[in-house]
């Protein structure tokens with residue numbers, strides 16, 4: 001009975017943003033997106049783990065996910081959260097888990113992204129990323145809501161980093177962040193300019209059509225290897241149009257049972273109740 005209620009709530013609230021609870025759900029969903037020319041970036045839901053069992057289970061799931069992606073010939077990257085691999089436990093656990101996943105993914109030629117979480121974890125996340133940057137196939141997310149990101153991006157671009165630029169989904173911190181939507185967007189535009197002028201290939205993770213149009217105008221001049229990425233369930237029709245007009249596109253696809261924190265961030269971003277209802281009711285079929 002309880003699990004029926006849980007399944008209902010899961011489908012009603014989180015269903016539009018996540019593939020389902022299992023790896024197979026993510027693979028099936030990926031096949032559907034791939035058939036429309038859209039790559040997927042698969043994330044196993046879960047964060048802020050301090051318990052050894054949860055951390056080990058997350059690592060094991062990513063190892064299996066890599067094998068499933070390879071065996072099914074899916075066009076997918078994976079994206080891992082540092083706090084699900086042990087960031088809140090200790091640096092050795094975190095490093096060894098990340099390296100293990102990256103090594104397995106490299107064998108299968110699957111690209112591994114590091115999600116960026118709260119502001120307090122940025123240093124540890126960048127350090128972790130740089131520890132594997134000597135090899136190929138790794139990227140890191142950077143957030144325009146943080147004032148420090150300009151410096152961080154400048155430094156890590158010099159080392160050949162692959163960046164996924166987003167606005168940031170975590171709470172602002174008074175001194176460390178830009179605190180209005182306009183300021184965050186204006187910094188996104190600035191950082192995007194840096195990526196075009198100094199980066200070779202990068203991903204722009206945004207649903208902000210103005211930013212996407214600005215990027216396309218910039219790319220007429222710079223001709224960079226740009227991928228436009230959106231979250232599953234948010235304006236994916238626009239992504240499909242971008243794909244049809246010859247752009248590289250990807251959708252971020254979470255799966256797993258721990259959908260609450262992720263869904264809460266999406267609801268918060270939707271801003272107000274009318275937008276939430278509209279986005280819940282709007283068909284997301286990619287016809």
Ligand SMILES: Cc1cc2nc3c(=O)[nH]c(=O)nc-3n(C[C@H](O)[C@H](O)[C@H](O)COP(=O)(O)OP(=O)(O)OC[C@H]3O[C@@H](n4cnc5c(N)ncnc54)[C@H](O)[C@@H]3O)c2cc1C
Nearest residue numbers: 115116141166167168169205206207229230231252266270
């Ligand atoms: C591929 C990808 C990877 C990401 N990875 C990370 C990460 O690692 N770390 C991190 O902090 N954040 C990550 N994010 C989330 C990101 O930081 C933003 O929180 C989110 O993308 C909303 O910002 P926006 O750029 O779309 O701009 P906004 O200004 O927030 O939104 C632009 C427009 O998009 C629409 N929109 C945005 N969100 C919603 C919603 N939930 N429901 C309905 N409409 C909406 C609205 O029309 C809005 O006006 C990722 C986002 C993407 C697309």
